[in-house]
Amino acid sequence: MDGNRQRVERIFQEAKFVRSLGIELTGVGSGWCESKVSVAPALQQQHGFAHAGVVMTLADHTCGGAAGSTVPADKDVITVENKISFLRPASGPVLFCRAEVLRAGKSLIFVEAEVMADGAKGRVMVAKASSTLAVIALRQEEEPPR
Amino acid sequence: MDGNRQRVERIFQEAKFVRSLGIELTGVGSGWCESKVSVAPALQQQHGFAHAGVVMTLADHTCGGAAGSTVPADKDVITVENKISFLRPASGPVLFCRAEVLRAGKSLIFVEAEVMADGAKGRVMVAKASSTLAVIALRQEEEPPR
Amino acid sequence: MDGNRQRVERIFQEAKFVRSLGIELTGVGSGWCESKVSVAPALQQQHGFAHAGVVMTLADHTCGGAAGSTVPADKDVITVENKISFLRPASGPVLFCRAEVLRAGKSLIFVEAEVMADGAKGRVMVAKASSTLAVIALRQEEEPPR
Amino acid sequence: MDGNRQRVERIFQEAKFVRSLGIELTGVGSGWCESKVSVAPALQQQHGFAHAGVVMTLADHTCGGAAGSTVPADKDVITVENKISFLRPASGPVLFCRAEVLRAGKSLIFVEAEVMADGAKGRVMVAKASSTLAVIALRQEEEPPR
Numbered sequence: 001m002d003g004n005r006q007r008v009e010r011i012f013q014e015a016k017f018v019r020s021l022g023i024e025l026t027g028v029g030s031g032w033c034e035s036k037v038s039v040a041p042a043l044q045q046q047h048g049f050a051h052a053g054v055v056m057t058l059a060d061h062t063c064g065g066a067a068g069s070t071v072p073a074d075k076d077v078i079t080v081e082n083k084i085s086f087l088r089p090a091s092g093p094v095l096f097c098r099a100e101v102l103r104a105g106k107s108l109i110f111v112e113a114e115v116m117a118d119g120a121k122g123r124v125m126v127a128k129a130s131s132t133l134a135v136i137a138l139r140q141e142e143e144p145p146r
Numbered sequence: 147m148d149g150n151r152q153r154v155e156r157i158f159q160e161a162k163f164v165r166s167l168g169i170e171l172t173g174v175g176s177g178w179c180e181s182k183v184s185v186a187p188a189l190q191q192q193h194g195f196a197h198a199g200v201v202m203t204l205a206d207h208t209c210g211g212a213a214g215s216t217v218p219a220d221k222d223v224i225t226v227e228n229k230i231s232f233l234r235p236a237s238g239p240v241l242f243c244r245a246e247v248l249r250a251g252k253s254l255i256f257v258e259a260e261v262m263a264d265g266a267k268g269r270v271m272v273a274k275a276s277s278t279l280a281v282i283a284l285r286q287e288e289e290p291p292r
Numbered sequence: 293m294d295g296n297r298q299r300v301e302r303i304f305q306e307a308k309f310v311r312s313l314g315i316e317l318t319g320v321g322s323g324w325c326e327s328k329v330s331v332a333p334a335l336q337q338q339h340g341f342a343h344a345g346v347v348m349t350l351a352d353h354t355c356g357g358a359a360g361s362t363v364p365a366d367k368d369v370i371t372v373e374n375k376i377s378f379l380r381p382a383s384g385p386v387l388f389c390r391a392e393v394l395r396a397g398k399s400l401i402f403v404e405a406e407v408m409a410d411g412a413k414g415r416v417m418v419a420k421a422s423s424t425l426a427v428i429a430l431r432q433e434e435e436p437p438r
Numbered sequence: 439m440d441g442n443r444q445r446v447e448r449i450f451q452e453a454k455f456v457r458s459l460g461i462e463l464t465g466v467g468s469g470w471c472e473s474k475v476s477v478a479p480a481l482q483q484q485h486g487f488a489h490a491g492v493v494m495t496l497a498d499h500t501c502g503g504a505a506g507s508t509v510p511a512d513k514d515v516i517t518v519e520n521k522i523s524f525l526r527p528a529s530g531p532v533l534f535c536r537a538e539v540l541r542a543g544k545s546l547i548f549v550e551a552e553v554m555a556d557g558a559k560g561r562v563m564v565a566k567a568s569s570t571l572a573v574i575a576l577r578q579e580e581e582p583p584r
Contacts, residue, residue, distance in 0.1 A: 010192075017197035020188040042166040046156075047285065051163035052206045052225050057199025079198050080546060081570055083229035083375045083521060085402050085422060087395040102420055103379040107545065108518060108572065110377050110420070128394055128402070130377060130422060132519055132570060134546065139193065226400060227424055229375060229521045231548050231568060233541040248566055249525040253399060254372060254426065256523050256566070274540055274548070276523060276568060278373055278424060280400065302484075309489035312480040334458040338448075339577065343455035344498050344517050349491025371490050375521035431485065 007073070008033060008065045018061050021054060025065065031101040033065030038094050050090035055115050058097045059084055059129035063111040066099035067133040070109060076138045077109060082131035090126045092117035109133045153219070154179060154211045164207050167200060171211065177247040179211030184240050196236035201261050204243045205230055205275035209257040212245035213279040216255060222284045223255060228277035236272045238263035245277075255279045299365070300325060300357045310353050313346060317357065323393040325357030330386050342382035347407050350389045351376055351421035355403040358391035359425040362401060368430045369401060374423035382418045384409035401425045445511070446471060446503045456499050459492060463503065469539040471503030476532050488528035493553050496535045497522055497567035501549040504537035505571040508547060514576045515547060520569035528564045530555035547571045 005028055012018060012025040012035070021043060027034035037043070037050075037058055045051040060082055067077040099113035115127040151174055158164060158171040158181070167189060173180035183189070183196075183204055191197040206228055213223040245259035261273040297320055304310060304317040304327070313335060319326035329335070329342075329350055337343040352374055359369040391405035407419040443466055450456060450463040450473070459481060465472035475481070475488075475496055483489040498520055505515040537551035553565040 014192035015197060016188050016190050017199055018191075021199075042162050044162050045164075046160035051161060051203065052228075053163055053167075053199060053203025056202040056206065057197065060198050060202065079232055081229065081231040081519065082198075083227065083422065085227040085394070085424065086225055087402055102377070102417065110379055112420070125394065128404070128422065130375065130420065132377065227373065229568065231540070231570060233548055248523070248563065256525055258566070271540065274550070274568065276521065276566065278523065306484035307489060308480050308482050309491055310483075313491075334454050336454050337456075338452035343453060343495065344520075345455055345459075345491060345495025348494040348498065349489065352490045352494065371524055373521065373523040374490075374494075375519065377519040378517055 004030070004069045008068050011065055011068055012061070015061065018057065021057060023058055023061060028065055028069055031066060031070055031104065032099065033062050033069060034098045035062045035065070036094055036096045039092070050095055052086060055086070055090050055095065055127050056084055058095055059099070059113040059115055059127065060131065062097040062099040063113050063129065063131040064133065066101050066111050067109040070101055070104040071135055074138050075135050077133040078136055080132040080134050082129055084127055084129040086127050088124060088126045090115070090117055092119055094118065095126070107135050109135065150176070150215045154214050157211055157214050158207070161207065164203065167203060169204055169207060174211055174215055177212060177216055177250065178245065179208050179215060180244045181208045181211070182240055182242045185238070196241055198232060201232070201236050201241065201273050202230055204241055205245070205259040205261055205273065206277065208243040208245040209259050209275065209277040210279065212247050212257050213255040216247055216250040217281050220284050221281050223279040224282055226278040226280050228275055230273055230275040232273050234270060234272045236261070236263055238265055240264065253281050255281065296322070296361045300360050303357055303360055304353070307353065310349065313349060315350055315353060320357055320361055322361055323358060323396065325354050325361060325391045327354045327357070327389045328386055331384070342387055344378060347378070347382050347387065347419050348376055350387055351391070351405040351407055351419065352423065354389040354391040355405050355421065355423040356425065358393050358403050359401040362393055362396040363427050366430050367427050369425040370428055372424040372426050374421055376419055376421040378419050380416060380418045382407070382409055384411055386410065399427050401427065442468070442507045446506050449503055449506050450499070453499065456495065459495060461496055461499060466503055466507055469504060469508055469542065470537065471500050471507060472536045473500045473503070474532055474534045477530070488533055490524060493524070493528050493533065493565050494522055496533055497537070497551040497553055497565065498569065500535040500537040501551050501567065501569040502571065504539050504549050505547040508539055508542040509573055512576050513573050515571040516574055518570040518572050520567055522565055522567040524565050526562060526564045528553070528555055530557055532556065545573050547573065
């Protein structure tokens with residue numbers, strides 16, 4: 001599991017887009033991953049809420065973290081497809097995400113993610129995503145140092 | 147239609163996140179919208195391709211543009227849900243998107259979008275998205291000047 | 293709630309297709325619905341498992357039941373879209389479904405459903421669905437007796 | 439291709455559920471498949487339209503036919519996930535479906551399907567589906583006779 005934690009940390013550190021949005025890994029275990037992002041002005045849409053693209057990026061990458069926590073060291077994961085439902089406007093200064101693996105098969109991994117925000121009535125779910133990821137061979141340049 | 151073109155232009159200009167990614171509106175008509183984005187290093191994932199979040203943002207916002215082109219001046223559109231399939235890695239220096247309305251109802255609009263990239267064998271589809279949007283009343287602060 | 297229970301019972305009784313498949317309502321409350329179906333030979337695909345269409349029908353109709361439990365007596369619900377992930381082959385003689393409302397808005401309701409089957413290792417999830425439903429006016433012929 | 443036509447014909451003939459609904463294969467080629475179904479009373483929902491489950495079964499199975507037309511003789515396809523948007527009520531006495539492969543990879547195949555119905559204004563699209571299928575080894579009992 002320690003190796004997998006390092007892998008997931010690398011997934012968050014090496015994705016420039018995720019870093020440029022300020023998305024942070026906040027927790028990872030076998031089959032789950034948690035993250036958060038502060039909704040800076042540059043991440044907003046025309047009404048001042050987090051843009052759907054930010055919510056989708058947060059959910060997608062956190063699903064990737066959860067899936068990545070389940071595969072052997074010589075494997076990697078890539079997103080095949082995902083769907084997201086926007087339950088409420090993504091208001092609030094910070095978005096929190098938790099992704100959980102529903103089923104980790106040899107070649108395909110099914111993951112779900114919730115995106116939450118703090119509002120006047122406490123923390124509420126603003127979006128729910130489901131994602132399919134494929135297990136692929138780790139690219140050479142990414143092999144962990146021996 | 148001219149009013150709707152202005153509305154779609156505004157949708158692209160006023161969304162800070164879309165501007166910060168460099169996504170540009172390249173065309174709009176009744177029921178369709180086209181856009182593109184240059185894949186700067188900050189938009190990449192760990193393998194050097196455009197991050198899934200960039201592809202999803204491009205598709206979602208362009209679907210919003212296509213849907214927005216179909217509603218009256220006192221209405222606006224918001225994304226209810228979308229799904230995207232990643233057919234190939236989003237390689238290439240520029241991503242192109244075209245969204246088309248499948249059905250524009252009074253309260254719901256169904257839109258599809260293709261994301262294309264130029265590769266060694268010409269332009270290929272790298273992702274296909276489908277989105278449901280809801281028609282809502284235009285917010286006061288956004289009303290067009292009389 | 294009693295009125296809503298009756299409405300959900302009616303949703304299951306009056307849908308000929310659901311009756312012809314042998315799908316039964318097994319429980320309903322505010323924001324949730326449970327059902328089951330025996331996988332008769334006529335419901336199988338070429339490998340002897342329940343056909344994906346049976347699993348999707350079970351999930352979709354049970355989502356409709358859960359959504360229907362949340363709306364006023366003069367309203368009805370219709371499916372806008374749904375997505376389903378097939379986690380495992382739907383083996384086993386009986387499929388069980390539970391649907392839960394994630395968010396019930398005035399015009400749109402978001403619901404999730406799990407489909408379970410009993411296998412050698414106990415009950416497992418074979419499919420997970422997410423659905424958006426629209427709230428519409430009840431059709432005249434369906435108005436409850438006064 | 440002839441071998442693949444036979445495989446797709448078998449996919450439609452051997453699925454008892456598809457036969458019991460009266461779904462017929464009407465055409466197949468490399469990367470596409472067409473089918474239809476007469477909406478008998480047993481296939482209706484409470485308002486007299488085709489039940490969503492019938493529309494989903496038609497779309498899913500026809501996607502399977504289109505995907506099946508692209509794989510070698512020793513391979514089979516299974517549905518990983520699908521999404522369907524219900525654009526209009528599925529009225530009319532017959533539903534027609536056409537599925538097309540967007541991308542056929544070695545291990546995953548992406549397919550889309552349209553479901554059409556004849557109404558007062560001519561043939562209209564009542565639903566649009568997108569599906570991911572996995573390529574698997576053909577089961578022994580299904581091997582074509584030598």
